[in-house]
Amino acid sequence: MDARPADGSRESAHLMLITPERVFYAGLLGRPRRRSSGAFHVYVAIKGGLRLAPEGERESHGELLVAPPYLAHAVASEYRTVICVTLEPETVRVGVIEELAKRLSGPDQAFFVDRIRAAYAWLPDRGFGDDITSAAFDGMFFGEALPARALDSRVRHAIAQITSFSGEPVTAASCAATAGLSQSRFLHLFKEETGISFRSFRAWKRARHLLHYANQDLNLAHLAQDIGYPDSSHFSHSIRRFYGLKPRAIFSGSRDLAIYRSGVTGLVAR
Known part of the structure; x- marks a missing residue:
């Protein structure tokens, strides 16, 4: 695992933890157009609230909002920085994402908001080792490991x-x-x-x-x-x-972003 920010600088309040199957991001949201990511998204407001407008569906509001994979949606925040936790859908057992979405949006939502915010506050001081497996990641943010999918x-x-x-x-x-x-x-x-x-x-x-x-x-x-x-x-x-953003806009808004990687190969740099 790359145990330092990718640019070798000091740690930042804006950070991203990337594993082959999960991503945690806390940084600028920008002003994205409608997006259609291949991951399951859990958006959490750092301050204030969020608005999520899925294509063809009613807009929702709250401190925690979810978007399933490949659903075109627009998201907006009352605060310039947002938390986003993503899961790659092919890595979890069929039906798990749907069940998790119900739990995140249900009576226990406040628990998950507090847990994810607490993990964000704790992450910059964490010693990043090689233990950031999907199970460890899930435990940090959801309180339990999500069952993996058995692929051919x-x-x-x-x-x-x-x-x-x-x-x-x-x-x-x-x-x-x-x-x-x-x-x-x-x-x-x-x-x-x-x-x-x-x-x-x-x-x-x-x-x-x-x-x-x-x-x-x-x-x-x-x-x-x-x-x-x-x-x-x-x-x-x-x-x-x-x-929902041009590549240059992503890079421009990520200059102070600390990136930590776990279990990643095939990186290139020019």
Whole structure:
């Protein structure tokens, strides 16, 4: 694990903890357009309240709001900084996210708000070691480990290839060949196991990988190429779709963000 802020500077009140399956973020919300992330989002107000406007649904208000994966939504805060905890849906047992969303939005909501805020207050003083597994992460923010999903080994291997970000971009054809399946059979198996198409899954993981570099001074065109985007236009369009912000706006708002990483490989820097 990278036990220091990514830029080697002092710790900041704005911080992000990234693991392969979870992210904790406390920082500027900015003024995003509608976003459609591939992760399950738990938004918590640091001060004041939040507004969440899901596409085609009624706007909701509160100190804690949730958004399921791939649901287009807009979020606004009365305070410039917000907390966001995200889970990768393919990493938890089917039905767990829906049950967690009910608990977070139910009678115990105040408990979860207090717990997540307390974890945020405690994180800057924590000794970041190699123990930030998904179970440890869940325990910090939700009070218990969420049950993991048992994926087919061929799909697990494909996911590992997609998220390694090393070498040539991973294709469905290459994953199917490695799995010993036809491409059509592999694509069916992948969606059956993860609940999302191979192409959409890969697109989200590319966009998620950007978070590792958000506080660095990088050539964005080079970064886009390293992550696997065919060109800068695709890069900008994809990031805006998932985050509601242009890549440059993300980097501009993350200059004082301390980033901690656990269990991450395949990082690039230019």
